[in-house]
Amino acid sequence: SLYAKFLRKFAEHHGMTRIEGKIADVLQHDDSGNIKALKLENGELVEGDLFIDCTGFRALLIEQTLNTGFEDWSHWLPCDSAIAVQTEAIQQPIPYTRSIAHQSGWQWRIPLQTRTGNGLVFCSKYISDADATELLLNNIEGAPINQPRVIKFKTGTRRQHWNKNCVAVGLSSGFLEPLESTSIHMIQRSIVRLLQLFPAHGIIQADVDEFNQQTKIEMDNIRDFIILHYKVTDREDSRFWRYCKNMPIPASLQHRIDMFSQSGKVYKYGNELFGESSWIQVMMGQGLMPKEYHPIVDLMEPAELQSFLNNIKATVKRKVDTLPAHNDFVQHYCKSTAM
Ligand SMILES: Cc1cc2nc3c(=O)[nH]c(=O)nc-3n(C[C@H](O)[C@H](O)[C@H](O)COP(=O)(O)OP(=O)(O)OC[C@H]3O[C@@H](n4cnc5c(N)ncnc54)[C@H](O)[C@@H]3O)c2cc1C
Numbered sequence: 094s095l096y097a098k099f100l101r102k103f104a105e106h107h108g109m110t111r112i113e114g115k116i117a118d119v120l121q122h123d124d125s126g127n128i129k130a131l132k133l134e135n136g137e138l139v140e141g142d143l144f145i146d147c148t149g150f151r152a153l154l155i156e157q158t159l160n161t162g163f164e165d166w167s168h169w170l171p172c173d174s175a176i177a178v179q180t181e182a183i184q185q186p187i188p189y190t191r192s193i194a195h196q197s198g199w200q201w202r203i204p205l206q207t208r209t210g211n212g213l214v215f216c217s218k219y220i221s222d223a224d225a226t227e228l229l230l231n232n233i234e235g236a237p238i239n240q241p242r243v244i245k246f247k248t249g250t251r252r253q254h255w256n257k258n259c260v261a262v263g264l265s266s267g268f269l270e271p272l273e274s275t276s277i278h279m280i281q282r283s284i285v286r287l288l289q290l291f292p293a294h295g296i297i298q299a300d301v302d303e304f305n306q307q308t309k310i311e312m313d314n315i316r317d318f319i320i321l322h323y324k325v326t327d328r329e330d331s332r333f334w335r336y337c338k339n340m341p342i343p344a345s346l347q348h349r350i351d352m353f354s355q356s357g358k359v360y361k362y363g364n365e366l367f368g369e370s371s372w373i374q375v376m377m378g379q380g381l382m383p384k385e386y387h388p389i390v391d392l393m394e395p396a397e398l399q400s401f402l403n404n405i406k407a408t409v410k411r412k413v414d415t416l417p418a419h420n421d422f423v424q425h426y427c428k429s430t431a432m
Contacts, residue, residue: 155261162252180235188419317346357383
């Protein structure tokens with residue numbers, strides 16, 4: 094919410110005009126099919142050359158008007174529902190979000206300065222909304238401060254993120270479940286990408302193709318990283334986890350798993366969000382250990398390796414000793430005005 098407010102203020106300061114209203118109809122040019130104008134409920138017509146679809150899951154322009162098409166990824170990421178509830182903060186916030194696996198999904202616990210955000214992401218095929226709500230409420234700390242709210246979603250991506258004169262940003266462009274909290278990052282990336290390829294002198298197909306290609310690569314990589322969390326589980330204690338363990342996965346992810354499980358090799362491709370250390374943490378964290386290692390490793394004597402690791406440890410300790418505690422930092426730099 095604060096980020097949205099910040100962006101609005103920033104944009105208005107730079108000359109943007111905000112028009113409040115509900116879009117009742119989207120008008121298209123007869124010849125090209127390009128979007129011509131938005132008709133608001135009060136009858137006002139908003140014409141434009143380029144339209145950015147920010148209508149969330151409704152995808153009013155990119156899908157309902159332009160029928161761009163949706164690639165469904167729910168066979169790889171079967172969670173399709175979330176319940177969110179906020180609770181009173183009962184202790185000083187710890188400096189990280191917890192993701193806790195459950196029988197048919199996972200729970201988030203996000204400590205803020207004034208409250209804790211909680212939620213359960215789950216697959217409705219294996220647990221009902223009512224049972225999921227009960228499960229979440231039994232696993233929170235502190236009294237709830239709002240009613241639990243169920244949100245339904247479908248994981249997948251728009252077949253094109255820029256189609257004709259419409260660019261989809263945010264949930265209208267697709268959705269990856271929030272296990273790695275990537276949506277707002279992807280919004281930011283889309284904004285930067287659109288600025289870089291901005292059609293100042295008219296829309297050029299090469300720019301559209303580049304935008305779509307870059308967005309696709311970025312989403313595919315994040316998708317694979319999230320699927321990895323589920324796929325390499327050794328849990329077999331529920332139908333949900335058995336499905337995840339045995340489901341087919343994208344060839345691109347299978348390749349990464351094969352590379353790592355054979356010889357511990359991990360690569361980061363281009364601008365992808367998650368680096369080698371993230372991939373290694375999830376693979377090893379979930380119990381996937383490489384069978385072999387690169388022979389070059391044997392060129393280093395154990396004593397030399399030990400000294401190298403000790404050095405890293407000492408450097409980290411020296412740095413950490415100079416840093417303020419999490420809460421001191423927060424209080425100093427970004428104390429909540431709601432406190
Ligand atoms: C369960 C869940 C957990 C999430 N967790 C994270 C997270 O941890 N980190 C993260 O980065 N992201 C997360 N996200 C995603 C994040 O919420 C979205 O990326 C963010 O809200 C941006 O969405 P948006 O602006 O695209 O759509 P929305 O926030 O849905 O906004 C769409 C807007 O369009 C408006 N609209 C729709 N139709 C019309 C119309 N006809 N006329 C006028 N206006 C219209 C709506 O009123 C709404 O204001 C999560 C999402 C879900 C569902």
